[in-house]
Amino acid sequence: MEKQLAFEKKFNTLRAMIRGSRSLVVLTGAGISTLSGIPDFRSSSGVYAKRWNEYRVEEILSIGFFHAHPELFYEWAREFWYKLDSYQPNVVHTSLATLERKGYIRGVFTQNIDMLHKKAGNRKCYELHGSAEHHHCTNCNSYYSYASIAPIVLNGEVPRCTQCGSVIKPDITFYGENLDALVLAKAYEMFSHSDLTLVLGSSLLVQPAANLPYHSLQNSASLVIVNKQKTGYDRSATLQFTDLQQFGEALEAFAETLEERKSLV
Ligand code: NAD
Ligand code: ZN
Numbered sequence: 001m002e003k004q005l006a007f008e009k010k011f012n013t014l015r016a017m018i019r020g021s022r023s024l025v026v027l028t029g030a031g032i033s034t035l036s037g038i039p040d041f042r043s044s045s046g047v048y049a050k051r052w053n054e055y056r057v058e059e060i061l062s063i064g065f066f067h068a069h070p071e072l073f074y075e076w077a078r079e080f081w082y083k084l085d086s087y088q089p090n091v092v093h094t095s096l097a098t099l100e101r102k103g104y105i106r107g108v109f110t111q112n113i114d115m116l117h118k119k120a121g122n123r124k125c126y127e128l129h130g131s132a133e134h135h136h137c138t139n140c141n142s143y144y145s146y147a148s149i150a151p152i153v154l155n156g157e158v159p160r161c162t163q164c165g166s167v168i169k170p171d172i173t174f175y176g177e178n179l180d181a182l183v184l185a186k187a188y189e190m191f192s193h194s195d196l197t198l199v200l201g202s203s204l205l206v207q208p209a210a211n212l213p214y215h216s217l218q219n220s221a222s223l224v225i226v227n228k229q230k231t232g233y234d235r236s237a238t239l240q241f242t243d244l245q246q247f248g249e250a251l252e253a254f255a256e257t258l259e260e261r262k263s264l265v
Contacts (some may be wrong), residue, residue: 025109028110029111030112041057045072058059061175075194092247093116128209136171200244
């Protein structure tokens with residue numbers, strides 16, 4: 001009961017902050033998709049807790065490993081990335097979509113590659129680490145969709161370009177690769193002009209995404225963190241919550257009550 005009261009008190013403050021904000025940006029991480037059944041990396045039950053054959057997941061997801069052993073990457077990814085279309089957005093995704101539709105969000109920046117924000121209806125969604133939705137040939141750059149590649153991978157094969165026969169790679173940022181420069185520039189612009197920044201379900205350990213809240217703080221934005229593990233930004237947060245399910249349900253209920261307002265640019 002006391003816990004519930006403490007939550008209500010904090011959430012009331014957040015309601016006022018959202019109503020008053022003119023430049024709300026959101027950073028999401030793998031934690032939010034655990035509510036849809038997709039494991040994150042750094043929870044105790046996360047993907048990093050296990051090895052795959054003799055490999056660490058960080059190794060499998062490095063660009064050097066991909067080029068050297070595409071067949072091993074795709075064998076691992078078959079279980080992990082190529083069943084993503086069977087997962088559905090959860091209340092955190094839908095609450096953000098409602099807030100955006102009603103004109104309260106400037107941008108949702110996600111580290112997730114699972115396509116769930118877009119599935120939930122967020123249009124101002126920027127995928128910092130790319131998305132499993134898109135693929136390109138590593139040689140001639142021909143484009144392939146998730147829908148065309150998933151059946152090949154699920155069949156145990158390495159997808160190869162129909163034009164030149166080279167290996168096809170998902171447009172996911174591997175360790176050792178740079179983030180898309182345009183998406184990153186957009187992120188710096190929006191976070192450094194934000195007056196309210198929400199960070200949902202991220203350990204804030206992966207750079208440069210982890211650095212984005214710093215740019216908001218430089219602009220004197222209020223920072224709200226929702227994560228069950230500690231993060232390096234906890235001391236700078238105006239409000240902190242730990243339970244994403246409870247937070248998402250409260251945010252969804254609140255978003256439904258909001259009047260639509262002229263969309264923020
Ligand atoms: P992370 O795994 O490092 O951190 C997730 C955080 O979410 C953890 O600190 C955990 O405590 C918290 N969390 C999990 N469930 C929670 C709950 N129910 N309530 C509150 N907090 C909860 O994830 P990250 O910071 O996004 O970095 C991992 C990298 O891995 C990213 O680059 C991302 O691209 C990738 N990744 C993506 C997916 C996906 O697309 N769904 C899944 C796994 C990893
Ligand atoms: Zn090709």
